[in-house]
Structures are given as C-alpha cells and as structure tokens.
Amino acid sequence: MDQEPNFQRLRREFPVLDRKTYLNSGSYCALANEVKAAFEAYMEDRLLVGANWDVWVAKNESVRALTAALLHAAPDEIAVTASVSAGLNALASALQFSGPRNKVVISDFEFPTNAQIWHAQEPRGARVVHVPRAADGYIPLESFAKAIDEQTQLVAITHVCFRNGAKLDIPGIVRLARAKGARVLLDCYQSVGSINIDVKALDVDFAAGGMLKYLLGTAGIGFLYVRDSIIESLVPSNSGWFAQADIGAMDITANRPAPSARRFEAGTPAVVNCYAAEAGLKLLLAVGTPAIERRNYALTRRCMQRLEEIGWPSITPLANERRGATVAVPSRDSGGLCRELGKRDIVVSNRDDNVRASFHFYNDESDVESFIASMR
Numbered sequence: 366m367d368q369e370p371n372f373q374r375l376r377r378e379f380p381v382l383d384r385k386t387y388l389n390s391g392s393y394c395a396l397a398n399e400v401k402a403a404f405e406a407y408m409e410d411r412l413l414v415g416a417n418w419d420v421w422v423a424k425n426e427s428v429r430a431l432t433a434a435l436l437h438a439a440p441d442e443i444a445v446t447a448s449v450s451a452g453l454n455a456l457a458s459a460l461q462f463s464g465p466r467n468k469v470v471i472s473d474f475e476f477p478t479n480a481q482i483w484h485a486q487e488p489r490g491a492r493v494v495h496v497p498r499a500a501d502g503y504i505p506l507e508s509f510a511k512a513i514d515e516q517t518q519l520v521a522i523t524h525v526c527f528r529n530g531a532k533l534d535i536p537g538i539v540r541l542a543r544a545k546g547a548r549v550l551l552d553c554y555q556s557v558g559s560i561n562i563d564v565k566a567l568d569v570d571f572a573a574g575g576m577l578k579y580l581l582g583t584a585g586i587g588f589l590y591v592r593d594s595i596i597e598s599l600v601p602s603n604s605g606w607f608a609q610a611d612i613g614a615m616d617i618t619a620n621r622p623a624p625s626a627r628r629f630e631a632g633t634p635a636v637v638n639c640y641a642a643e644a645g646l647k648l649l650l651a652v653g654t655p656a657i658e659r660r661n662y663a664l665t666r667r668c669m670q671r672l673e674e675i676g677w678p679s680i681t682p683l684a685n686e687r688r689g690a691t692v693a694v695p696s697r698d699s700g701g702l703c704r705e706l707g708k709r710d711i712v713v714s715n716r717d718d719n720v721r722a723s724f725h726f727y728n729d730e731s732d733v734e735s736f737i738a739s740m741r
C-alpha cells in the first residue's frame with residue numbers, strides 16, 4: 366500500500382472545516398484555498414490583461430488532460446462540457462432510435478437528468494426501461510439481466526445513487542451489456558473523485574460527471590468521456606463552433622466535427638470555471654484517488670457503525686462494493702432534521718426521506734463524532 370497522504374495537513378487547506386462539520390461533498394465540495402486562489406487569478410487576468418484567450422484555451426485543455434488522467438483515459442476521449450446534462454444531450458443527439466435497437470435501460474437509482482434526457486428521446490423512437498429496486502432497496506444484477514436484451518442500444522446508469530449512497534455492480538452490468546451488444550454510459554457524478562475510477566478497467570463506453578462535488582472545483586463545468594474507437598461513428602446534432610475540427614476556420618458552409626471527443630462540446634468554454642476546475646483536479650490528483658478511496662471507505666464505515674450503535678442505522682449498504690462516500694440516514698422529516706443539524710453547524714443535505722452525510726478526504730473521525738453527537 367502507498368504511504369498515506371498527510372490528511373490532517375490537507376484538512377487545513379479547507380477553511381470551512383474550522384467552523385463547520387462539512388459532510389456535504391455529494392452536493393457541493395468544501396472550497397480549498399488553492400481553488401479560491403485560482404478564481405482570484407482569473408480576476409487578475411481580467412483586471413490586468415483583459416482578454417487572455419491563449420491562456421484561457423490552455424486552461425480548458427489542462428482541464429481535459431487532468432480529467433483524462435483522473436479517469437485513466439486519453440485527453441482526446443474527453444469533452445469538457447458545461448454540465449452532465451450538456452454532455453448527455455450531445456450524446457443523445459448523436460444516437461439513432463429509429464431501428465430495432467431502440468431501448469435505453471436505466472435504473473431506479475438515476476439522478477433525474479439521466480432519466481429525463483432519455484425520456485426526451487421517446488419522440489425520436491427511444492424506449493426507456495427502468496430497472497426497479499428489490500425489496501431490500503438495492504438493484505441486483507439479476508434485475509439488469511432481465512432488462513438488457515438484443516434491442517438494448519444503451520444502458521445508462523449511475524455509479525453511486527444520489528438518494529441512498531448505494532453503488533451499482535458496474536463490472537457485472539457491463540458484462541451483461543457486452544453479451545447483448547449494448548453500450549454503457551456511466552453517470553459517475555456521485556463517485557468520481559471520491560473513489561478510484563478507471564474507465565478502461567470498467568470497460569464503459571461513456572462516462573459523465575462534473576467538477577463541483579468530489580472534484581473540488583465549481584459548478585458550470587463537467588466532462589463526457591467517450592471511448593476512442595467509437596467517437597468518429599457518433600455525430601452529434603447538438604453542436605457548435607468549439608465542437609468543430611478546426612475552431613479557427615470560422616467556416617459557415619458545413620458542420621465538420623472534431624475527430625476527438627471535443628465534437629461533444631458546443632460554445633465558448635466557461636473560462637472562470639476552468640481555472641477552478643484545474644486547481645481542484647490538480648489538488649485531487651496530488652492526493653491520489655486510491656488513498657482518497659481508502660479514507661472515504663474507512664470514514665463512511667465508521668460513521669455507519671456509530672449510527673448502528675446509537676440505534677439509528679443507515680440505509681446505505683455496508684459492503685465497500687456496494688457503497689460510495691455517502692451515508693444515507695432515514696428520517697420521518699429529513700428536511701427538518703437537516704435544518705436542525707445545520708443549526709448545530711453540521712452541514713448535510715436531504716433527498717427523499719434520507720439525510721445524506723457525504724465524506725471526502727478532508728473529513729476525519731472528529732466529523733463522524735460531531736455528526737453522531739448531534740444525531741443522538
């Protein structure tokens with residue numbers, strides 16, 4: 366095992382942790398000093414240079430390269446998008462649903478955008494099938510096996526469920542999809558940065574996420590990974606000048622998409638967001654996702670054990686293979702509980718009937734204990 370990073374020193378780079386028990390990275394990360402400095406560097410550029418396009422385009426490319434390194438992909442396989450939704454819409458616009466392979470399989474664990482965008486393809490011929498959760502709240506592989514067939518074009522699934530913190534069996538689902546000739550899109554927004562993700566090892570065709578949660582950046586910037594061997598077979602009709610092979614050509618006679626995943630982009634990059642995303646990704650990669658994963662599994666496990674001890678067990682599965690960095694705790698009034706915890710400086714969020722405590726490497730055992738003490 367690699368030597369563990371100095372997490373206590375890293376923790377001091379996130380000033381909010383001096384004031385709050387911040388367990389909300391599944392919603393929006395804590396801000397690091399380095400990311401704040403990156404925002405300020407952008408403001409300096411604007412104040413003192415005005416328009417600094419060469420630097421700005423380089424920042425966007427840096428975000429692409431860092432995202433590729435994070436996912437174990439190549440930079441040409443990464444589109445830097447405005448959001449997960451923007452990436453999925455570009456992808457959907459490149460798919461055809463008029464033939465017999467018109468089925469999109471999603472699960473009951475999806476974040477709304479990864480369901481709504483596929484339902485939005487129904488007028489184009491798509492058939493969207495939901496894989497339901499079982500009585501124990503999880504979605505077993507057998508349920509996916511029933512849904513994925515020769516008519517399935519795409520299996521579009523979340524990695525970790527934003528409602529309950531459960532992680533799906535992605536290798537198993539990919540095997541089922543491959544056996545039927547279907548492609549797999551992984552919505553990894555609730556996992557990327559909190560656990561180690563290797564898109565090649567997972568063998569997914571597409572992966573989408575964004576920078577504001579575990580990637581330590583900001584809202585308004587995300588990514589879409591597209592496997593290199595299929596990029597050129599996909600021509601998005603959601604497009605724009607930054608998606609063209611030659612952005613500088615300013616050609617108004619034709620659509621000539623980039624040969625890389627950049628064809629899934631659209632217009633001017635969100636420059637200020639690139640500054641923040643670059644700083645966040647650099648910090649995250651320096652800490653290292655294998656070490657972050659070990660820490661998050663340890664913290665979430667401890668939190669779940671402590672919840673058991675106080676008689677308020679979480680509904681998140683305990684096994685590492687079935688869990689990310691979020692612990693979901695059921696409540697009759699999750700909104701009210703969230704507000705009460707907020708009054709005690711415990712920052713969590715609520716979804717459905719659950720309060721979500723999501724951990725990152727900057728949290729420690731004292732955060733677990735503060736949360737438990739307030740819950741008690």
Ligand SMILES: Cc1ncc(COP(=O)(O)O)c(C=O)c1O
Nearest residue numbers: 448449450476527552554555575
């Ligand atoms: C799993 C998941 N997918 C997608 C999204 C939304 O992505 P965006 O707002 O970038 O479209 C979220 C946001 O919380 C999410 O948790």
